[in-house]
Amino acid sequence: MARIDTETTSQIVKNHNGKPELLVQILQTIVTRFGWVPPETTRQLAEELNLSRADVHGVVEYYHDFRTKEPGKHIVKICQAEACQAMGSRQLTDHAQKTLAMSMHDTENNITLEPVYCLGNCACSPAVMIDGKTYGRVDESRFNALLNDLRGDK
Template structure:
């Protein structure tokens, strides 16, 4: 399921309360926020700093340390390519190079509303290399199959 990109302050506060507003739970709070919204905007960083009683620089430091905590909204479509061992053995690096060229974007970045992300095991190792497109996993993806899947994804807009 796609995460909604719209942020609302009250929901953010509720997430913070679920973790008792504990500063040591900041990573878990951020994970819950990213699950919900897909990103962590500047305003949310400010709000979190207030609510868990940390400085904005502290929160920002944690956000920028982890690639998963993006500070820009993701694209409408999210393409993830597995980089873990079984998929690497079956060519996921070459596939990732192909994906970068074909989508015109680097890992962790977005072009034309498509975000390209690495992922570390999709539980589909028997069908490596594995790709996830908008939450759906596909196995044994080569460059041609990748382009077909991306074409279908773009048509589904």
């Protein structure tokens, strides 16, 4: 993903008519384009939208998708919602964390591991999303195979 710069941030604010009430949409646009919200972007948004840094920071912290750390090239999300939990997503999460040697929200070797709360694929639990593509009935061996595909694509 491209690196965010102050000019692009300003342009995104202008595209939303500089309206502070559109902060969530502005942040969504930034995360869609750049993958995360760096601290300097939080400061810039506060200045340009005439909000306090605490206001902007509070919104960034509230939403899971507004990452505050730069993600890896690949985003692996494991569903933690009820239907997936009933079908073993906690065990799958433990397996993923051990296999990748990292915790949720961490990034190692260009892979970011994150929780997600329902991918709309409950009938095929447990569900995983990798780089925007949803996979169902993911057991440990299927997870390993998906991971191998990612590692081959570094």
